[in-house]
Amino acid sequence: MGKGARKKGPKQDRVPKVRDVFVGQPFEGLAAEPELIALREFVPSATAKLTLVDGSDVTLGTVLPMAAAAFVRSDGERFLGLQVQTRSSDISRDLGRSLRWLLSAEPGDVLSVPDTTTPADPDEHNRLQDILTPSAELEVTIHSDFAWWLPEDADATGDVAVSLERANAAIMPTDRLGAGAYWVLAGEKAHLRWVRPEPENLLLQALARLSAAGTLGLGEGTRYAGSFRAHGLLVPVWDLDPEAHAREWDEPKDQLGARLDESLKSLEAEPLNATERRARDGLIGRQLTIR
Structure with a gap:
């Protein structure tokens, strides 16, 4: 081996990096695209049933307790939050990952923030377009408060009670x-x-x-x-x-x-x-x- 030459170590497999590209129209291809944008950006309190390709359904909510990404209410109803405090370059992927988490979660489980750190994988089928029925419209229910966070006749306590009070106070009348x-x-x-x-x-x-x-x-x-x-x-x-x-x-x-x-x-x-x-x-x- 000549002077100054470096000894080569064992060859290591290199994992190709996937570029995380900003998606400017994340809900493109979904019939509910205008509704999803409205619920994410300016509707204060509303819910809608999401139709999944496997026939199951979850409830989409504008804002969840403590601005969570998803949670399962104590009565078993599953909620996916649109208005969250963190996001990646593709909102549809964020929501899809939260939705996948939600389908295997148990009553009382809370996903505080969506998974925005895992690099995008071209083989990953976790966008909303992969999980929802593309042609499905949203039947939106507008609420005057956030009482829908709780099962019927249940009382809020602790952090949820504080979050509920603050959220209710911020609502602007909407129809x-x-x-x-x-x-x-x-x-x-x-x-x-x-x-x-x-x-x-x-x-x-x-x-x-x-x-x-x-x-x-x-x-x-x-x-x-x-x-x-x-x-x-x-x-x-x-x-x-x-x-x-x-x-x-x-x-x-x-x-x-x-x-x-x-x-x-x-x-x-x-x-x-x-x-x-x-x-x-x-x-x-x-x-x-x-x-």
Whole structure:
């Protein structure tokens, strides 16, 4: 062996590293995508049954006690939490792993945080798209408090009682006006927040066409406030009369939806004109992104 040469040790197997890539549209491919985004980002207290491909079901909740990722209630009902304090580059994978944990958990078990540290594996089938029935819609139940954390007639104690009190105090009155569409009373203002499934560029063009025509509102005293991006989809927001009851906006919202659908359809044959393009540029300038 020559001078300066290094003796080679035994050959070691190298485990290929898998790049952890940010997934900007984590719920893509699921029919419930707009609903999942709404429940994760701005709906305070709501539940929905999740249909799994194996025929079993669990209850999806917006926020769980102590912002847990999942838990099994003392009566055996299984809950998966959407609004958690930690996340990886792929929310769908985080939720899928928590869901896998939940299926083998026992009453009283709590998963405080989702598994966000295990590297992604291309052969791992733990995303929501692998576990849920893709075509299933969500039947959402809106709650005025978080009493659903507990079995019927049960009393909260200890940390759960403290968490319940804090969560109840933070709730803003909310009502569902349709798939991905929610009325919320935020202090002295009321809003319609509507998660739309269309690609952002196409939706902006349709909104711009309505804006240029003066038909983007929901009636007198309402206005289009802007939009924000959430997990790959655009969420338009309208300011509403805070004195009106949530159910008074059912019909105006449906009429707006019909106009928006017609506007989307018209884009197939007629591109935006100069006035509509200026309206689109104005809408683009009133956006922000939520991750």
